[in-house]
Amino acid sequence: MSVAARLVMVSLAVLAASAEVGAAAEATAEKQRQIEQLIEVHDLTTSVSIGNFYLKQEGLIAIRGLLTRLGNQDKLGPGWNSRDPQWQRAESVLLKAVVGKSIARLHHAGLAASTMAGT
Numbered sequence: 001m002s003v004a005a006r007l008v009m010v011s012l013a014v015l016a017a018s019a020e021v022g023a024a025a026e027a028t029a030e031k032q033r034q035i036e037q038l039i040e041v042h043d044l045t046t047s048v049s050i051g052n053f054y055l056k057q058e059g060l061i062a063i064r065g066l067l068t069r070l071g072n073q074d075k076l077g078p079g080w081n082s083r084d085p086q087w088q089r090a091e092s093v094l095l096k097a098v099v100g101k102s103i104a105r106l107h108h109a110g111l112a113a114s115t116m117a118g119t
Helices: 003-041 045-073 085-109
Strands: none
Touching: 045 085
C-alpha cells in the first residue's frame, strides 16, 4: 500500500474517532440537560414534607417513651398517660423543641421546606 493510501486511511480513522468522541460528548451533554430539566420540573416540597412528618413521628415516639419513663420513675400512677393534660403540655413543649431544632438545622443547611405541615 502506498504512503498516500496509508495517509488517507489514518486520516479517515482519526476523523471517525473524533466524530465518535464528539457524539459521546454531545450525548453526555444531552443527558445532563435532561437531568437538569427533570429536577426543575419536580417540586421537592412533597419529599421535604414527608421527611418532616417522619421526623415529627420519630420525635413523638421518643418523647412518649421519655414521658412514660419519667412517670414510672416519679410514680405518677396509671393516670399519667397521653390523655393527661399535663402529659399533653409536656409532649407539646418537647416536640416543638425537638422538631424546631431539627428543622432549624435543616434550614441552615438549606434542606428543609419553609414550613412544616401539621405543626
